[in-house]
Amino acid sequence: MFLLPAMQNIERAVSDLGVKVSTATDTNGFSRFPPSSGSFTPDFQIFFIDPVLSFLVSKKSPPAREYLTYFTYVNNMRDLSLEYALLISNKTVVNDGSNSYRNLFLAFLDTIYAALEKSIAGSVKIVVSESSWPTSGGTAASVDNARTYVKNFIQIAKTGSPRRPERAIETYIVRFDIKLVNNCLKLIAVSVTQMALFGFVIYV
Template sequence: MGSRWTFNWVMFLGFLSSCVYGVGVNWGALATHKLPQKTVVQMLKDNGITRMKLFDADENTLSALAGSNIEVMVAIPNYRLKEMNNYNSAKEWVGSNIARYNFMGGVTIKYVAVGNEPFFGPFNGTYKNVTFPALRNIQNALNEAGVGDSIKVTVPLNADVYSTPQNNPVPSAGRFRRDIRGIMTQIVRFLNKSNAPLTINIYPFLSLYGSVTFPKKYAFFDGGFSITDNGIKYTNAFDANFDTLVSSLKAVGFGDLPIIVGETGWPTDGDKNANIGDAYRYYKGLLPRLAGN
């Protein structure tokens, strides 16, 4: 997404089969002015943040989160996915980054993100054949370590893993991308068997950024543009994007798979539509919508 953009990240943890699970934030390590990890954790607690998604399993960050009761999603970076295709390496990673924090007063780890948007188009298939074996090995290693019932794997995906035909661009026509459809079917079948969720990152801003014809009003939640699909009226791209994923899951036989929205947000710098006013408008619509289930 480019280092020139300043994003306010939000994480929404929710499930298809139930009401909203909770709202949290993403904590990335790339910053020019880093705060001490303990300061960040206290700031989160002071603001009532109870859920956190990380992009790695940094020891200092996890140590700062110990005893905080903040539910955490730790992550394995893409460059380590091939390494995790070796089961012994997967067991070693689980021992070093999960089991060591699994004690009373430790870190409340709920999920392990295996990669980050590994099928994103610009990666040109680099992680296509190593993501599912890594996912399977990590969950099996969690099971072997005795924490598999409470800690589940997931894969945070970019929304480009699914699409709709140009002649029928509605959510019900959503299908996984042809080049990864087989792999995605394997992944969701395994997640379903493991009672684990799929994670998706949804950014209406990126639709606006990527197309001069995309209606700006559709990126927000306050109306002004809509589409109708089989009698369902969609007034914003977030809902339509989410349901496109649901349709894609249904098409491969797993329409009831739990879904986490891992990232959504609006940038405040770096593009003509990246500003504080539009970011405020996006969150003003998003957060009450999540709170209202």
């Protein structure tokens, strides 16, 4: 695995400047439902999660994860409501023990928390490195929906999740041009020209 040596080299190069080094965590290697059952697969944890998290914890750098509820929604519209993905559902969608979830983002985030708590990282903080909603180019992509998502996302970030209440979430809301991904990978059918906020980054 080349990721960890690369992170170590970068950290040595920028440590004197006080710059933190992190990496996004892949979410293909863990179970997702219900949130409290979140856990990494054994191979993924041994060969990726444990080495990388050990390094990040030793440097007091939080792991990062981007999450766009939009793509989860458009790939599962039979099972997920638009309100749940836009963070505006007024009813509980998922019950998980003593915790309940009215929006897709917090359900996903608590799944990550649960998986991390079962790893060597324990209750490490996680940074949401990217989240947003498209303003055009696909199903349910509109300026109004993007505005709704961002407004509610900022409020959620201030209050924390059911698993970690009253613990603000460090988040970044950014513009995202999926056309570049389409041109390079040809994997995503929707062509989203803009994600919310038109290129500005908001630090919450």
